[in-house]
Amino acid sequence: MTGWIKRLDWPGYVLAIFLIFFVLLPILTVFIWAFTEQWFYPSILPTKWGLKYWFKVLERGDVWAAFFTSIQLSAIVTGLSALICLPAAYAFARMDFPGKQLFMMSFLMGNAFPRFALIISIAVLFLSLNLVGTWAGVIIIQLLNTILLMIWLPTAAFQGVSRNMEEAAADVGATPLQVFWHVTLPQALPAIGAALLMTFVWTFYETEGAWLVGAPRVQTMPLMMMSMINNQLVVQYGAVLSVALWVPSLVALLLARRVMGSDSFAKGLGA
Amino acid sequence: MADTLQGSTVTPSKAVPKGRPYGLLFIALPVALIVSFLFFPALKSIFGTIWVKQPDGSYGVSIATYQFFFSDAYSLANLAQTLWTTVVTMVMLIAVNLPIAIYLRFSKSKLAIFVQVLALFPMFVPGIIIVYALIRYMGPNGLLQTLLEAVGIFGFQSPYLTPWGPVIGMLWDAMPFTLLVLTAGMSAIPTSAIEAAEDVGASPMRILFSIILPQIKNSLLVVTSLNFLGLFGQAFMPFMLGPTSPEMMGPFMLRTFSSVRDPLQAATQATIVFALCSLAGLAYVRSIARRRAQEVVK
Amino acid sequence: MNLKRRDFLRGSAAVGFGGLTAGLLGSTAQAAPGTLDIFFNSDTNVVEFWAAAIKPAFEAANPGVTLNLVSGGGGAAMGALSERAFAALQTKTDPQVDMMEAIGPYSPVGAIEAGLWVDFSTTGLANIGKLNPAVINNKWSLPYRGSQVVMMYNGAKVPTPPKTFEELVAWIKANPGQFAYARPDLGDSGACFIERALQEVTGRNEALFTNENYSDDYAAPMFEKLWVLLKDIAPSLYKGGEYTGGNTPSIQLLASGAISMTIAWSDMALTAMNEGVVPDTTALAQLQDMAFIGGYSAVLVPTVAANKDLAIKLSDFLISTDIQGKVVTDLGGFPAINWSEMPAELAAKFANVAATSIPSFPGPWEAHLFDGWYRNVASNLTQG
Numbered sequence: 001m002t003g004w005i006k007r008l009d010w011p012g013y014v015l016a017i018f019l020i021f022f023v024l025l026p027i028l029t030v031f032i033w034a035f036t037e038q039w040f041y042p043s044i045l046p047t048k049w050g051l052k053y054w055f056k057v058l059e060r061g062d063v064w065a066a067f068f069t070s071i072q073l074s075a076i077v078t079g080l081s082a083l084i085c086l087p088a089a090y091a092f093a094r095m096d097f098p099g100k101q102l103f104m105m106s107f108l109m110g111n112a113f114p115r116f117a118l119i120i121s122i123a124v125l126f127l128s129l130n131l132v133g134t135w136a137g138v139i140i141i142q143l144l145n146t147i148l149l150m151i152w153l154p155t156a157a158f159q160g161v162s163r164n165m166e167e168a169a170a171d172v173g174a175t176p177l178q179v180f181w182h183v184t185l186p187q188a189l190p191a192i193g194a195a196l197l198m199t200f201v202w203t204f205y206e207t208e209g210a211w212l213v214g215a216p217r218v219q220t221m222p223l224m225m226m227s228m229i230n231n232q233l234v235v236q237y238g239a240v241l242s243v244a245l246w247v248p249s250l251v252a253l254l255l256a257r258r259v260m261g262s263d264s265f266a267k268g269l270g271a
Numbered sequence: 272m273a274d275t276l277q278g279s280t281v282t283p284s285k286a287v288p289k290g291r292p293y294g295l296l297f298i299a300l301p302v303a304l305i306v307s308f309l310f311f312p313a314l315k316s317i318f319g320t321i322w323v324k325q326p327d328g329s330y331g332v333s334i335a336t337y338q339f340f341f342s343d344a345y346s347l348a349n350l351a352q353t354l355w356t357t358v359v360t361m362v363m364l365i366a367v368n369l370p371i372a373i374y375l376r377f378s379k380s381k382l383a384i385f386v387q388v389l390a391l392f393p394m395f396v397p398g399i400i401i402v403y404a405l406i407r408y409m410g411p412n413g414l415l416q417t418l419l420e421a422v423g424i425f426g427f428q429s430p431y432l433t434p435w436g437p438v439i440g441m442l443w444d445a446m447p448f449t450l451l452v453l454t455a456g457m458s459a460i461p462t463s464a465i466e467a468a469e470d471v472g473a474s475p476m477r478i479l480f481s482i483i484l485p486q487i488k489n490s491l492l493v494v495t496s497l498n499f500l501g502l503f504g505q506a507f508m509p510f511m512l513g514p515t516s517p518e519m520m521g522p523f524m525l526r527t528f529s530s531v532r533d534p535l536q537a538a539t540q541a542t543i544v545f546a547l548c549s550l551a552g553l554a555y556v557r558s559i560a561r562r563r564a565q566e567v568v569k
Numbered sequence: 570m571n572l573k574r575r576d577f578l579r580g581s582a583a584v585g586f587g588g589l590t591a592g593l594l595g596s597t598a599q600a601a602p603g604t605l606d607i608f609f610n611s612d613t614n615v616v617e618f619w620a621a622a623i624k625p626a627f628e629a630a631n632p633g634v635t636l637n638l639v640s641g642g643g644g645a646a647m648g649a650l651s652e653r654a655f656a657a658l659q660t661k662t663d664p665q666v667d668m669m670e671a672i673g674p675y676s677p678v679g680a681i682e683a684g685l686w687v688d689f690s691t692t693g694l695a696n697i698g699k700l701n702p703a704v705i706n707n708k709w710s711l712p713y714r715g716s717q718v719v720m721m722y723n724g725a726k727v728p729t730p731p732k733t734f735e736e737l738v739a740w741i742k743a744n745p746g747q748f749a750y751a752r753p754d755l756g757d758s759g760a761c762f763i764e765r766a767l768q769e770v771t772g773r774n775e776a777l778f779t780n781e782n783y784s785d786d787y788a789a790p791m792f793e794k795l796w797v798l799l800k801d802i803a804p805s806l807y808k809g810g811e812y813t814g815g816n817t818p819s820i821q822l823l824a825s826g827a828i829s830m831t832i833a834w835s836d837m838a839l840t841a842m843n844e845g846v847v848p849d850t851t852a853l854a855q856l857q858d859m860a861f862i863g864g865y866s867a868v869l870v871p872t873v874a875a876n877k878d879l880a881i882k883l884s885d886f887l888i889s890t891d892i893q894g895k896v897v898t899d900l901g902g903f904p905a906i907n908w909s910e911m912p913a914e915l916a917a918k919f920a921n922v923a924a925t926s927i928p929s930f931p932g933p934w935e936a937h938l939f940d941g942w943y944r945n946v947a948s949n950l951t952q953g
Contacts, residue, residue, distance in 0.1 A: 011374050012382040018367075019389040021415075026443070027392060029414055030404045038845050041412035041826040044421060048845075084300040091297035101556050103298055105549070108496065110309035112548030113316070114504050114524055117541040119649055120677070121312035123656035132653070133665050144308050147301050152497065153452060156489045160459050190458045191490075194451040198394075205397045212649045216606045216639045216665060222397060227640035232613060233817055233837065233846045235403050242400045249395040345944050406818070411827035432811040515752055515812045516947035529648050530754035531940045532678050 033239040053236035057244070063224060070221035073135070073210075074203040077142045081199055085150035086192070090180075092151065093158030104155070111148045119212065126213050133217035141209035146199045157191030158184065201249075221245075313545070320539045336539040345517075346540070352517035356434065356509070357502045360441045364449045364498060365491070367442070372453035373483065376460070394447035401443055402511045406431060409439070436512030437519065441502055449494050456490025457483070496555040500548050520544050604635045605876050605883060610647045610671040611866060614840045615714075615900070616640050622895045627886055634879060647672050654871040655680050667874040668883065671866040673932050674709040681709065687870040687881060694885040699906040706932065707780060710867030713887040714896045715903030715927050718761040718861040719853045721823060721838045722830035730830075730854035734769045737856065738798075740830075742805045747829040749807035749822055752947070753939045756816040757864065762832045763799065763942060764862040764930040770794040773859045780931045788937060796945040803946065812947065823847060832861070836901060863927035865905055903927060 033039070038048035057063060091097070092104055122141070123132075131137030161184050169179045185192075207222045214220065221241075229238035323333045340346045371390050375383055393401065408414045410431040419427050430436045460483060468478050484491075506521030513519065518526070520540060528537035609616050616638050624636045641647040650666055655677045657664035674686045686709035689697065694711075704712045720730055720737070726747070731737040741748045751759030771777055771791050803810035807828050813819045819831040820838070824847045833841075833853075841847050855861065868887065870880040886892060893904040894912045897919070908916045 009378070009380060009382065011370065012378060012380060012386065015371055015374055015386050016382060016389075019386060023389045023393060023443070023446075025414065026401065026404045026408045027396065029408045030396065030400060033404070033407070040824070040848055042417055042420075044414070044417050084304075088298040088301050091294035095294035095297070097292040097294035100294070103302055105552050105556050106302065106310070107305060108500065108552035108555075109545070109549050110305040110313070112500055112552065113309065113313040113545045114521075114541040116525055116528060116645075117316050117538050118309070118312040119652045120656050121315055122308065123653045124660055125308065125312070127653070127657050127662040127664070128660045130662070132662075140304075140308070144304060147305060148500075149497065151301060152493050153455075156493045157455065160456070160489055187459070191452070191455040194455045198448055198451060201394050208649075211646055212653065215650065216608070216637055225397065226399065226646070228613075229399050229403070233820055233841045234844055235407075238400050238403065242396060246395055345948060348948065406821065407825075410825065411822070412825045432808060432813075510755070511814050511818070516943060518943075525645065526754055526940075526943070529645070529676055530936065532676060532936045534678050 030239050031243055033236060034243040036236060036239075053234075053240050057237060057240045062219065063221075063241070066219045066221045066224045069219060070204055073138060073142065073218075073220060074200050077139055077146060077203045078196060078200045080139065081143055081146040081150045082192075082196060085147055086154055089151050089154035090158055090184075092155040093161075104151075107148045107151055111145075115208065123212065132213055133215075135218060137213040138210055138218050138220075141213045142203050142206055145206060145209065146203060149202075150195050150199055153195040154188060154192050157188035160191075161187045316538050317542050317545070320535065320542055323535065336536050337543075339536070340539055340543060346523075348517040349520060349523045350543070352434070353503060353520040356437055356441075356513075356519055357499060360438050360445070360502050361495060361498055363438065363442055364445055365495070368446060368449045368453055371450055372457050372487075373479070375454055376457040377462075377465075390450050391447045393443050398440075398444055398507055402440060402508065405440055405443070405512065431512060432514055434514060436514070437505070437509040440508035440512045441505055444508065445498055445501060449498065452490050452494040453487060456487035460486045492555050492558060496551050499551040503548055504544060603633045603876070603879075604637050605667045605879055606637045606639060606665055607668040607670060608639050608641045608647065608650050608666060610641050610669070612837060612840070613640060614836060615670070615866075618895075618900045622899050623887070623892060626892070627883060630886075631879075631882070636883075648676065651680070651685075652677055654873065655683070655685055657873045658683060658685050658871070661873070663875040664871060664873055665875070666871055667876045667880045669869045669871075672869065674707060674869055675932055675936075685871055685873075687872055687877065689884065692881050692884075694881070694888070696885050696888045696890075696906070699890070699910040700888060701905060701907045704865045704905050704929070706865065706867070706929065709869060711869075711884050711888065712865035712867040712905040713884075713893075714900060714905060715863060715865045717835040717855065717863040717903070717927055718758055718765075718832060719835045719838060719855050720830055720861075721820065721833040721841075721847075721851065721853055723823065723826070723848060723850055724852040725848070725850040726829040730852070732856065733858040734765065734856055735858075738802060741802050744829065745805040746807055746809070748805070748831065749811070749813055749819060749828050750832045751815050751819045752812045753935075753942055755814050756819060758816050758819060758832045758834055759812065760935065760939065761862040761864070761930075763795070763938070765856070765859070765928075766798055767791065767795045767930075767938070768859060768862070768928070770798050775928055778931050778934055780933055783931070783934050783937065785937075788934070792938070792941050792945075796941070799942070799946045810947075820847065823851070839901060860928055862930045863903075864929055865903075865927070 032046060034053065035049055035051065036046040037050035037052055039046040092100065126132050126137050126141070129137075131140065165187075166179050166183050169183045170176075174182070205222050207220075207226050210218065210220045210223055211226070215223065225238055225241050228241070229235065232238070320336055321332055321334060322330055323335075325331050325333070368390075371386060375387055396404075406413070409416075409429060411429045413429065416427045416429065419425070430439055464482055465478055468482055473481070504521050505519065506525055509519040510522050513522075524537050524540045524544070527533050527540060531537075607619075609619075619636070619638055624638065627636060628634055641650065647669065651669065651672065654664040654666045654669075657666075658680075674681055677685075680686065688708050689711045690708040700712070704715065706712065722730055727740075731740045750762045753760040753763055767778075768775070771794070777791070806812070807822065813822055813831075816834060816837055820833055820841050822828050823831050824841070826848075835853065838851075838853055842851055868884055870877060870884060874880055888906055890906070890910055890912060893906050893910075894915055896902045896904055897911070897915055904911055908919070
């Protein structure tokens with residue numbers, strides 16, 4: 001491939017060492033913790049290992065219920081978000097209409113106002129629509145968080161697609177839909193894949209909206225984590241839950257690369 | 272090409288109708304959602320900061336809370352601290368992720384997979400967990416200090432409860448997102464372009480500045496403005512990892528709201544944060560508009 | 570202290586699953602009839618106490634009623650819930666909040682004036698006469714358990730703990746970097762420390778501070794003295810004047826060995842010691858000249874709660890002799906009712922423990938005190 005990187009892989013080693021200290025060791029700390037019963041300075045490793053907290057967490061039936069609730073909610077929110085936002089992103093990138101820049105800005109500005117100041121008005125709105133404690137309510141409030149990312153990132157991607165190629169396809173008789181499907185979409189796919197992935201993961205771990213609108217009827221995984229970790233002296237519960245979630249996360253990540261298969265999605269993930 | 276033949280008034284592509292507001296239909300749903308659930312409440316809140324109850328019980332226009340904010344050394348110190356933290360974190364995010372993205376784009380080694388997995392992994396570690404993990408890792412008498420002392424390095428100064436604490440925490444948190452966006456942008460760069468440049472003897476720096484950066488300018492802009500937004504209002508990391516004072520705006524607003532019990536001043540602070548974040552967005556939109564103008568000229 | 574955790578887990582599992590199915594099937598947001606949604610600001614040990622001692626007894630006495638105990642985990646989350654209750658008041662809807670534990674009635678601003686909380690002085694609770702008048706803070710909060718704030722220290726490094734506040738200050742200065750307390754708004758333990766310091770500089774006279782008597786002019790001279798004292802010890806604190814972000818970080822800092830002494834709630838400290846979070850050498854001590862400011866945790870009931878009457882009935886149950894006895898024996902807390910109303914053998918056993926009540930500090934003062942602390946003590950700005 002390109003010579004100047006291939007010739008010497010020292011950048012790779014520098015980056016790897018940096019990431020080991022910056023990312024791997026903190027993650028390892030969480031990991032070790034999940035199997036720790038006691039750990040005091042100055043011991044490098046836990047003073048007492050054990051699976052005590054795994055049993056305590058896994059014997060709770062509500063952990064599993066919350067896990068599936070969260071998976072379903074995140075899938076629905078991500079799907080809905082893609083459905084309403086991707087066409088909008090395409091329109092922002094490729095069409096002209098009055099007030100375009102203003103609308104583009106509006107998504108950012110909608111998210112720029114700190115949420116806590118809106119808690120009362122949002123609560124009033126959801127209560128009067130009878131959405132508190134329902135899935136619909138949680139989906140709407142989480143959907144709001146995803147719109148900005150799901151529009152801005154794909155818009156930038158669609159703008160990056162070369163018009164020459166689209167025109168060439170149109171010139172040889174492709175319908176607009178064919179042009180979009182065979183030319184535009186594949187080129188924008190890496191960015192869309194990234195947006196989908198981030199949306200799913202962020203929604204999965206979202207707590208504020210889920211708590212404000214969902215509690216106490218809709219119990220999601222991170223809400224459960226929150227109540228197990230916040231102001232909790234024993235950090236192991238949280239560690240166990242995170243480590244337990246890493247396995248499905250990694251599998252999902254690898255599966256996404258397999259199933260989507262296309263080189264472009266993998267590229268979107270950085271491979 | 273086609274453009275020059277058809278002239279500038281004709282649509283650049285048959286696939287995309289221009290001039291007719293079909294686009295409004297496409298964007299109607301997300302705009303409606305944002306307007307009804309975010310804009311409407313936000314405008315109400317902003318309006319509430321300037322249309323306030325007067326001492327005599329009637330309502331009138333007043334900018335007293337804004338005057339207080341901008342004449343209060345304590346509030347201004349907090350704002351300055353927030354700007355410092357945000358800018359430093361953003362610069363570090365780019366400084367860390369750009370090399371990783373470039374490396375991932377052009378390396379196919381096993382090491383690259385390792386680097387990729389590590390750099391994306393923080394995505395699956397919720398903020399609350401990582402805060403506690405970071406405290407145990409880089410905090411006083413933490414794992415890092417223990418390891419350093421084991422190899423004979425003493426005098427480790429923990430960033431916990433210093434301004435660098437939240438910088439490290441937020442850097443950790445925002446890294447996967449930044450990297451994903453940058454690699455997505457990077458994937459559009461044709462390998463042939465870089466190979467051609469190398470063939471004519473261009474240095475790595477020149478390739479970076481003349482080929483790579485212009486290509487991913489869009490991604491850089493998106494990631495910078497979205498990060499600005501996310502970092503500026505952060506409350507949790509500064510709470511847990513940062514110093515008591517000066518506070519970042521996120522914790523400061525929450526404290527003013529719930530502990531000082533001054534919702535009006537808190538809403539004023541929120542409006543000021545909102546105005547600053549909007550400026551960041553405006554910069555983004557303007558640079559996009561300028562770029563498009565240049566393309567038309569071309 | 571180690572209560573029947575499994576019972577609690579099973580109980581909440583059943584409720585959690587019921588809630589889930591309700592969410593899946595029904596989209597109408599009505600609280601299940603007979604299910605009381607109770608949100609806790611207190612730690613897990615308190616939720617477990619409810620699950621083991623209060624929930625079974627109340628449910629047995631009231632067939633068809635279920636207590637849904639929801640751990641709120643932290644101030645901001647509880648704040649969002651009281652905002653929701655306030656919004657429900659404005660829209661005349663069901664907030665799905667029947668009771669809130671261990672938060673004050675003063676937030677959201679304007680809630681009291683709008684009549685958000687049930688006024689317990691007019692509900693005619695059968696047991697209200699038993700309450701120790703000294704622990705009633707306001708008529709919307711029904712206190713049901715008291716806890717102390719204590720010095721938590723590593724006995725290996727502190728052989729003899731300070732006995733008076735003066736000695737504590739001397740110890741802090743003699744051992745720079747070894748003491749930390751939490752920011753007052755983030756950990757009540759930190760608040761109790763500076764409130765005790767305020768008592769110290771004003772001659773240890775509790776009567777100086779009441780719910781009604783705050784005014785800037787009245788407080789300013791006292792606060793000025795307090796800032797002097799706190800700024801004086803600041804350079805000797807952890808990292809030359811840093812403050813932790815809450816009760817838990819304080820204890821964790823002690824656990825890591827970075828400091829030798831901190832300020833903590835007695836129940837949290839005991840939990841930490843039982844769970845092995847802190848080294849075995851950890852010990853607790855109280856000041857002998859005047860105890861640290863502590864507090865009574867109370868419950869609030871929103872007037873818009875769907876199950877308001879049941880919630881009020883539960884409130885009365887909380888201050889019954891039976892439950893108050895369990896607060897002492899099972900939770901290690903202080904009763905909110907007079908000792909004369911307590912079971913005779915308990916009263917006799919605790920007769921020697923002089924504390925009939927814990928010194929407390931009026932809520933309306935705290936907003937000003939905490940903000941003043943940030944501006945004068947925590948920041949290096951000369952004028953705030």
